Amino acid sequence: MSIDTLVKTTYNDTFRKELWSDLKAGKLMDPEFKKDISIGDEVNVQFHDLVTLIEYTGGDLNIEDVQAVGMSTVKVKINKGKAVFFKLDEQKIRQIEKAKTNEEKIKLVKEYSEDAREQFARAINEQVCKEYVRAAHRITGKSDEAIKVTKANIVNIFAKAKAMLKKGDGKGHTAWKDGEMLAIVSVDTEAFLSTQNLLQYSDIMAKHYKKGFAGDFMGFHVIVDDEVQRDVDGNEYPLFGRSKHTVAGGIQDEFKLDSGKKVGGFDTHYWGKGVFGVKAPLAYLLCTAKLKSEFTVDAA
Amino acid sequence: MARDKIKVQTMVYDVTDSVGSVTIDKQTVTQANGIEIENAFGEKDNSLKIVIANTASSDSTVTIKAGDKQNSQLGDSIVALTQNAETVISPIRDMARYERNDGSIYLDFGEGFTGTIYAVGEKAGLGS
Numbered sequence: 374m375s376i377d378t379l380v381k382t383t384y385n386d387t388f389r390k391e392l393w394s395d396l397k398a399g400k401l402m403d404p405e406f407k408k409d410i411s412i413g414d415e416v417n418v419q420f421h422d423l424v425t426l427i428e429y430t431g432g433d434l435n436i437e438d439v440q441a442v443g444m445s446t447v448k449v450k451i452n453k454g455k456a457v458f459f460k461l462d463e464q465k466i467r468q469i470e471k472a473k474t475n476e477e478k479i480k481l482v483k484e485y486s487e488d489a490r491e492q493f494a495r496a497i498n499e500q501v502c503k504e505y506v507r508a509a510h511r512i513t514g515k516s517d518e519a520i521k522v523t524k525a526n527i528v529n530i531f532a533k534a535k536a537m538l539k540k541g542d543g544k545g546h547t548a549w550k551d552g553e554m555l556a557i558v559s560v561d562t563e564a565f566l567s568t569q570n571l572l573q574y575s576d577i578m579a580k581h582y583k584k585g586f587a588g589d590f591m592g593f594h595v596i597v598d599d600e601v602q603r604d605v606d607g608n609e610y611p612l613f614g615r616s617k618h619t620v621a622g623g624i625q626d627e628f629k630l631d632s633g634k635k636v637g638g639f640d641t642h643y644w645g646k647g648v649f650g651v652k653a654p655l656a657y658l659l660c661t662a663k664l665k666s667e668f669t670v671d672a673a
Numbered sequence: 674m675a676r677d678k679i680k681v682q683t684m685v686y687d688v689t690d691s692v693g694s695v696t697i698d699k700q701t702v703t704q705a706n707g708i709e710i711e712n713a714f715g716e717k718d719n720s721l722k723i724v725i726a727n728t729a730s731s732d733s734t735v736t737i738k739a740g741d742k743q744n745s746q747l748g749d750s751i752v753a754l755t756q757n758a759e760t761v762i763s764p765i766r767d768m769a770r771y772e773r774n775d776g777s778i779y780l781d782f783g784e785g786f787t788g789t790i791y792a793v794g795e796k797a798g799l800g801s
Contacts, residue, residue, distance in 0.1 A: 447769055657744075
């Protein structure tokens with residue numbers, strides 16, 4: 374296999390396989406990877422209208438009571454794109470060629486894909502975090518003021534989010550599914566969570582901390598994401614939702630690389646692009662809170 | 674108050690099926706009544722356009738009321754209407770937020786608004 378083919382194959386293969394593990398807030402998204410989507414495309418998310426039960430008092434049902442079940446649509450626009458454009462000089466290519474095993478060659482090549490993949494995942498995480506504006510459930514203080522997070526009230530915020538999601542749309546459709554709920558929080562909010570006694574002294578929690586997770590709390594698996602959005606006043610908006618269900622999206626499934634050398638040039642250039650779009654189609658599946666979360670050593 | 678109802682006016686295509694057009698009828702808005710657009714999303718995929726002329730000498734607003742479907746919890750949306758200007762509202766990308774059970778959407782207008790409204794879209798279904 375030529376180095377050129379190795380670079381492109383390794384890049385494309387690892388990108389898709391490992392992108393999902395790089396996602397944080399993006400884990401709220403349905404991981405459906407769509408082929409052949411381009412910037413500007415729209416993905417229709419359709420769902421049935423609610424069916425209303427009618428009183429039954431015996432006998433046949435009246436045909437006039439039949440309820441036509443229509444469809445509702447929310448459109449997800451594929452309107453974000455990222456591109457990668459790098460070159461390998463002859464020296465780097467020789468280094469790859471001289472690697473003793475295929476594994477070593479792939480390891481060298483993967484260096485080029487990892488950074489791009491992480492940045493692409495970060496872009497998706499950021500867009501998912503921006504969906505807080507579509508949350509039907511908002512936890513705020515009086516008159517829409519931000520809630521100042523403390524060691525004492527952080528559990529209440531999570532409990533409120535849990536209650537709101539369990540109530541769902543208020544028409545019998547819950548947004549809660551045991552074992553599948555995620556909380557996407559900032560580092561500061563994670564710090565408040567870390568002070569909760571019930572999280573301490575666990576080997577499993579210690580493992581989670583190493584990965585950047587604060588563990589599970591009030592039925593939510595907590596994921597720390599730097600992309601949690603802040604407004605101009607510094608208030609932050611964490612997300613509470615269900616893994617793979619709260620956000621719909623589409624991602625071009627291959628960050629397919631092309632390659633070539635410019636006229637008169639010796640270095641091989643590689644370029645590729647990925648496009649995506651995300652949206653929380655059903656507002657009742659998403660909860661947010663308006664928080665002033667500043668962890669200090671003296672934080673109450 | 675009884676809302677004044679308008680229908681979405683759909684395009685008619687020329688004999689070569691190359692271009693569509695419609696001569697529009699404008700509805701004068703009575704601010705106190707508000708407007709109901711019947712079967713607002715019955716036209717071809719996402720082609721609804723609501724055109725509002727604010728003939729007043731001050732800026733105003735139109736409120737697209739939350740409906741009965743799944744995303745009604747997101748609440749109303751308010752769109753600014755500049756004085757002596759026409760505003761086009763399109764596309765409505767979250768139909769589940771505004772659509773009522775009968776397929777209509779409701780619009781309310783700011784205090785003191787005077788002007789006209791019409792809605793156009795591309796016809797869905799059979800026929801030209």
